[in-house]
Structure formats: structure tokens, C-alpha cells
Amino acid sequence: MALARLRTRPSSGGSLPWEWILGLGAVALLALVGAGLWTARSTQAACETVTAQQPFQSPTFQLAPVDPAQSVRVAVWPLAEPDASLQEALNRLPPTLKPVGPYYLLRFCSEVRTPLRLTVYIPDGLEPWTIADLWGWTGQGWSWIGGELEESQGLLRGETHVAPHYLIVTAAQVPVPAFGAIQEAGIAPDARALEVVSEVSVAGLTLGLGGRLMGDVNALPPPDPQGRSFTWLLVRNYLPGGAPNTAALPALLANPAVYQAHVQELMNIIQARNYNGVLVDYRGLTPDQQRAFLDFLSQLGRALHEQGKVLAVVAPLPLPGEQGRFLTDGYDWRQMGRLADVLYVEAPDDPTAYVPGGLVEQSLRWLIGQVNRYQLQLVGPGLAVDLDPSGARLISFDEALAHLGRLEPSGPLTLTGGVTLTLAPSTAAQDLQFLAEAGVYRYQYTDKAGQLHTVWMPTTGLLDRQLSLIQTYRLRGLTLRGLLSGGTAPGTVEALQAYRQSGQAPGLSAMEWVWRITGPDGQVVAEITRPLTDGRADWAPPGEASGPFHIALILRVGPSEKTQGETTGVVATGTPVPTPTPTRTPGPTRTPGPSPTPVV
Secondary structure, X not given: XXXXXXXXXXXXXXXXXXXXXXXXXXXXXXXXXXXXXXXXOHHHOOOEEEEOOOOEEEOOXXXXXXXXXXXXXXXXXXXXXXXXXXXXXXXXOOOOEEEEEEEEEEEEOOOOOOOEEEEXXXXXXXXXXXXXXXXXXXXXXXXXXXXXXXXXXXXXXXXXXXXXXXXXXXXXXXXXXXXXXXXXXXXXOOHHHHHHOOEEEXXXXXXOHHHOEEOOHHHOOOOOOOOOOEEEEEEEOOOOOOOOOOOXXXXXXXXXXXXXXXXXXXXXXXXXXXXXXXXXEOOOOOHHHHHHHHHHHHHHHHHHHHOOOEEEEEEEOOEEOHHHOEEOOOOOHHHHHHHOOEEEEEOOOOHHHHOOOOHHHHHHXXXXXXXXXXXXXXXXXXXXXXXXXXXXXXXOHHHHHHHHOEOOOOOOEEEOOOOOEEEOOEOOOEEEEEEOOOOEEEEEEEOXXXXXXXXXXEOHHHHHHHHHHHHXXXXXXXXXXOHHHOOOOOOHHHHHHHHXXXXXOOOOOOEEEEEEEEOOOOOXXXXXXXXXXXXXXXXXXXXXXXXXXXXXXXXXXXXXXXXXXXXXXXXXXXXXXXXXXXXXXXXXXXXXXXXXXXXX
């Protein structure tokens, strides 16, 4: 028997897997462990033979071989406090891992020829459970074993191919994030964005038929001469914005001799260009190609490691399936995690996938149970997204803004003092909405060919969602597609710099229209703020004003401002008409009548 206690969280139903052993005897054992008596007797314990059908189990621990045809002999003891050997091993634990007792001492009395399945209760006080991991000490170093979480019962599971001497539960701490970007061929990188990234993936080579790489190796940019960033050689089986080459990848994997030659070609380029490692982004892998792909990764990783280089692999975001399963196509995340140093999680361009509890978060919760979380690099959009019937493409913030609103100059406006003028930006956008959970504005427009487009224009609110995900799940870092293009939303680079310094996500930077009107002396006479979804504003020049007035439409994003057009308003003044002097109208002329005849 070993430590036992009821869970601190309510179960969602069903019986606990080992509830038959919970009882007063196990509770009494807690006192013995606390006094160190159980540890003192550990050397006298006998090994047990365990199988998949009859695992070793105690109230807080279970061990079984994965292969149902194999058995192992093992003795397990819980430790309330580390013994001397474990304490020495804990001193070598990475600083991002905080051990949480109890600990487990394992001694195997037979050769272990099968992977082992290990399950423990998550220790009380470790919150949230999503930061819990299983690590094993092999005698040479620490090895990640697993992080599969069964929340209904507070269990943590994992598998290992190397029998550990000690098993511990750790609380993952937030690492210093690795911010990454892709440098596309022929595009000069934005200097400000380069200052904030810690790794750059150099694109320009694609997989061709026969396993040969297509592209100009000599045109690839060199690594940072000052060593400020890590440089990957990025190899793809598609062109940017295009579909995967459906013939090149099967041809590569069909013959071991072909992918062995491919490994050698990659090594030659790595050595000639002095890059730090290779980032493999081969899309469209099918389940029947999985074994050959893993063999290719194994050979490439071995060759890179022999030269002090590292291997990274890109794979699409797993999609939720039925009964808690996830669809991964031909990509075996668990095996790739054992072969590669870093795994890039290619998340969708759709910003709504990053909302709390959305598609990306669901997949990350599953992935941290398959792969060491510190190997996972989330990849997401760093630009606006334009979706039309042919697919999605990344566009700059300015291009997205061009459809949204401008003040088109059409000559001076005629103003009348005291008379209200309605100002409104011209726009091609329809159905403009702010999606608060995703941190983006969404609108539609129709192009010249009559095609309907949907545009997601990000704010730093989307970056906040992405950074919150890597912080919540303690991931290695974040790579933003399009970051080096210079077309990101205002405040993006500053937010990344602030997160690296403080560990705080940026939150939402409000986006609004500002109508700024200045007089002939350059002084602001009016500033009207309007929400982005309704830019109309009313303004009346003062009755005694003479003008002219300068009218500017400005987009304000946090502290940043961007002018979206300007014009001049002239106050109408008429020419005075003199009041005429009144002229007297002459009366009628008297007509003389006949002279009277005198009377005699």
C-alpha cells in the first residue's frame, strides 16, 4: 500500500480505478511515510511481476507494460521527501519545472523490453491541472514521460521507453518565449520585427521529384552574424500560398535510398550556410506514409545531432474527432516528439479558432499529453486574412484597411457657419463587426469580378489570445506568419517586446475613427471620436468662423495614429449687395381745363 486520499475535485461520475484499495489502512500509511518508516523498509521490499492485465497499482500510482505479451518485475515506493539520490537528481532539474511530491522510487528486477504505461494521481495543491507533467530520472538525465490528463478523476498518464529510477510530478513554469518568424525568399525583412524575434526560418527551397531540393541555395540569407537569433533552414513541399506537391512527397518516401540522399543534401546545405538546424514542412502526409516519414526524420535527426544541429518538424493542428480522439492524418505526434527537438503546430488562419475553448485550445490540451510542452511552437497568423472562394491569403493591415474606410479628397468643401455638416468615410466594407472573443474586426466586400471576400482584420486582441494560449499551456513559443513583412497591425512589435519583458499579454488595443479639424492657425478646433463600425460624425463650424478648416480622418489604434485621408473646408461668404437709395415717385401732371366765359 501507499499514499491515498480522496480527490480535491468532484468526479464527473463512475468509479475511481483503484477505489477498492482506499481505506483506513492506506490513510494510516500516510503517517508512516511522513515519519520516513516506509522508506527505511524499501530495500527489503520484494519485486512484483506485472502485466498489462495485472498492473502494479497503489492508491496513487499504477504501472503496466504497454505490450500485453510482455511482463516486468518491479518494486515501487512512494517518498514523502526526496532521498539523497533523488535530491541530487532534482538539482539537475530544468528551472522551468517545479517538483511536487510525493515522489516514486522504482527498482526493476528484470530487463525491461517494452514501453511502460505510468499513471499517478495529481498531487493536491497543484493547480491548474493542465500544467502537470510526469518526468522520470534515468540515472543520466531527466526524461519527459507524459501529460495525458483525465480531469474527471485527477489522473496523469504517460509512456516511456526507458525505465526510470525515479518518477515525479512537476508543475510547468512559463518559459522565456521563443518568438519566431519566416523570412520568405526575395522579401526584405522588417528591421523592427527582426529585433523582437529569437529565431528566423529561412525559406526558398522546395522539395522536387526524386528527393532533390529546388531553389537557389546561394540566394538564401546567411544567419545573423551577431548571433542574436537562431536560424532554421526551412524546406517545404509547396510554394507560399500554394497547395502541397502531391507527387514529390510520396516519391521521396517510397525509397529509403532517396530520402537518405535527401538527408545528405540537407546536411551539405546546413554545413555550407552554417544554419542552426532544419525545419521540415512537408504537408499532405497520409497514414500509409507514416512509417517511412518517421524513418526519414530519425535519420535526419541523427545526422543533425552528430553535427551539433537540431531538427524541427511542422505538422497541421490535430482536429477533434469522435469519442475524444484527434485526427492527425499521417503525423504521429508522440513519435515525432521523440525524434525531433521542436514541433511546430500549424494552426489555422481563421482568428475565431483562437477563442477561449475553441479549436486551437482543444487541440493544445490534447497535444501536451502527447509531446513535451516545451517542444511545442504554436504557429498562427500575424497579418490580416482575406478569404474568397479560391481560399485564404494573408494581407497587410494597410490593404485590409483600404476597403474599410477613407476620406477621398474631392476638392474644398463649402461650409456655412453654424450649419451642421455630416462627415463620413467612404467604404467598400459590408457587415462590419467586431468579434471581441477573437480580437478581430470582420467585414465583407465584393471585388471587381463580383467575388465576395471576407476579411479578418486583427488588433492586438488576436495576439493577446495567441500569447495567452502559449502562457496557459506553458508552450515553447509563438511563430507569426507574415511578421517580417512589415504589414502587421499597429502595436504588434511593441506587444511582443512587452510580453518578453513582463510576461503579460497585451490585451485589446481599441481601434476607432477620429475626425480632427484644425483652423487656419493650426489649432485643433474639434476632435470627434467614433467607433470603427460607424465613422459618421456631425460638425458645425462656428458662426463667426472665417476658415479655411483642415479636416482629417484618422485611424487610432492605441497610441498609434494613421491618416486615412484629408480635405479642406472653406466657409462660404457672399458679395454684399448695396441697399438702393429710395427715389420719390412724381405725382400726375395736371392737365389745364377750358377757361370759363365771363357772364355779362
